[in-house]
Amino acid sequence: MTFSSPYGEIEIPNISITDAVFGGLTEAELGRVALVDGPSGAETTYAELRGQVLAIAGGLAARGIGVGDVVALHAPNVPAFVAAFHGILRAGATVTPVAALSTAEDLARQLQDSGAVLLLTVSPLLPNSGPGAEAAGLAKDRVIVLDGAEGYASLRDLAGGGHAAPEVSFDPATQLAVIPYSSGTTGRPKGVMLTHRNLVANVLQSNPAIGLDAHDRVLAVLPFTHIYGLTVLLNLALRERATLVTVPKFDLPEFLRIIQDQRTTAVFVAPPIAVALAKHPIVAQYDLSAVEFVLSGAAALDSSLAKAVGDRLETLVLQGYGMTEMSPVSHVIPRDRPDIDRGSIGALVANTEMRIVDIETGEEIGRPEAGRSLPGELLIRGPQVMVGYLNNAEATSATLEPDGFLHTGDIVEIDADGQVFVVDRLKELIKYKGYQVPPAELEALLLTHPAIADAAVVALPHEEAGEVPKAFVVLQENASLTAEEVVAFVAEHVAAHKKVRAVEFIDVIPKSSSGKILRKDLRGRDAG
Structure with a gap:
């Protein structure tokens, strides 16, 4: 059965995505504030931002950068990132965004794989970006440090030459706008080829449900180098003429201060931040009354956690779903649908279809008459779906069906009302004596315990059972809990095959910049 969007x-x-974002700016809109640097409060108007984009495009063209070239952008969420990103695109080139936390080896690998001919970075990241660029064969004159560093050209050097933005021509349906890197459903990170049309489509698809407009002040703490931050924050907010408040890194007190001082109305988070909003005592010290909604993405958010955030902040909590290969959004809970379960991923965005297939047989799963369906893999088709993986036909054919449906690698269930719930990642399911145990289900349960601040569950190899669930638990400050108590708590609420069989207390759950639990790091603790 193929399900279609209600939109x-x-x-x-x-x-192009740049024309989609900046095209049609009126005189009144040019004077509006486009960007606010969260830490300092410095403001950039739409007129200033557009001028910066054109100047950067001209400077890049003068350096020979244009259609067919790939430029790497390695920076945190600062206003210069926005200008550089669209400046590169306006010059006709393609951006490969590099996560701020990337090591020199990570960066070198991405530069080489993407074929990047230029790197834009910032001075705090030079300890990694400098050696990474050198290892990838980029000379110093091919590295631009946006905020300036000795021996490197700066953003001022790039944009200050007075060069006019070039005339460029390309087909937005085939021209690559960005090449972010994703592990996809399995394996090492791969370059995801997203065209201008992919990005334009996803911006236009997403907002009927999210409903941003010019009155909104949007908090941008989720990294622009991740497709969630790039599409849903940077491009969508600016296209709707909202004000984007940039936050270069997550620090809870500073995060809360910026929400309070900037009176942000829309706060986009990943589940780890949602946990902090629900549980950390410091939240009560700040005035967060301007927040009209919190939208969580990048990983599954449990309904009980969503309710806890909503109750504490007295605001609307939404959830979205997507992946890099989908630019990224396929589902979101609409702001005007309070009837939708907060633990679901919401409605399909416009122009999007989905199927759910049995992970063993491949047979399609339909909507049940009552309750929830059996778990199955979610497949998505729409104009936001990537054209493929860069230089990797094998991975592309394994992920994209001939009819255009994309394998997400996520296991979901659908209920009688058509609501979809993410159970877990296909590659992360624990197989206990042949039974499937979703770690995300156990993690959501553990987070309901008042003494637990954070938790993660991974597969622990077991001679008889094959694998058993092991919980890594972070306790609330001054809380006391034994491993036996954790095991007993879980056992009270789950079927026998889902019981936690081992517990380890740790100080922090390792997570990526986008909020995903780094299960390989946790599994490595046992291997080590």
Whole structure:
């Protein structure tokens, strides 16, 4: 059975993402504040931002950068990132965003794989970006340090030459706008080829449900180098003429201060931040009354955690779903649908279809008459789906079906009302004596315990059972809990095959910059 979006079809114009964001700026809008640097409060108007984009595009063209070139952008969420990103695109080139926390080896690998001919970075990241660029064969004159560093050209050097933005021509349906890197459903990170049309489509698809407009002040703490931050924050907010408040790194007190001082109305988070909002005592010290909604993405959010955040902040909590290979959004809970379960991933965005298939047989799963369906893998089709993996036909064919449906690698269930719930990642399911145990289900349960601040569950190899669930637990400050008590708590609420069989207390759960639990690091503790 193929499920369709309740939003139906919308027209996707054949334009670049830069034209989609900045095209049609009126005189009144040019004077509006586009960007606020969260730590300092410095403001950039739409007129200033557009001028910076054009100047950077001109400077890049003068350096020979244009259509067919790939430029790496390695920076945290600062206003210069926004100008550099669209400046690169306006010059006709393609951006490969590099996560701020990347090591020199990570960066070198991405530069080489993407074929990047230029790197834009910032001075705090030079200890990694400098050696990484050198290892990838980029000379110093091919590295631009946006905020300046001795021996390198700066953003001022790049944009200050007075060069006009070039005339460029390309087909937005085929021209790559970005090449972010993703592990996909399995394996090492791969370059995801996303065209201008992919990005334009996803911006236009997402907002009927999210509903940003010019009155919004949008908090941007989720990294722009991740497709969630790039599409849903940077591009969507600016296209709707909202004000984007940039936050270069997550620090809870500073995060809360910026929400309070900047009176942000829309706060986009990943589940780890949602946990902090629900549980950390410091939250009560700040005035968060301007927040109209919190939207969580990047990993599954349990309904009980969503309710805890909503109750504490007295605000609306939404959840979205997507992946890099989908630009990224396929589902979101609409702001005007209070009836939708907060633990679900919401409604399909416009122009999008889905199927759910049995992970063993591949047979399609339909909507049940009552309760929830059996778990199955979620497949998505729509104009936001990638064109493929860079230089990797094998991975592309394994992920994209001939009819255009994308294998997400996520296990979901659908209920009688058509609501979809993410159970877990296909590659992360624990197999206990042949039974499937979703770690995310156990993690959500553990987080309901008042003494537990955070938790993660991984597979522990077991001679008889094959694998058993092991919980890594972070306790609340001054809380006391034994491993036996954790095991007993879980056992009270789950079937016998889902019981936690081992517990380890740790100080922090390792997570990526986008909020995903780094299970390989936890499994490595046992291997070590």
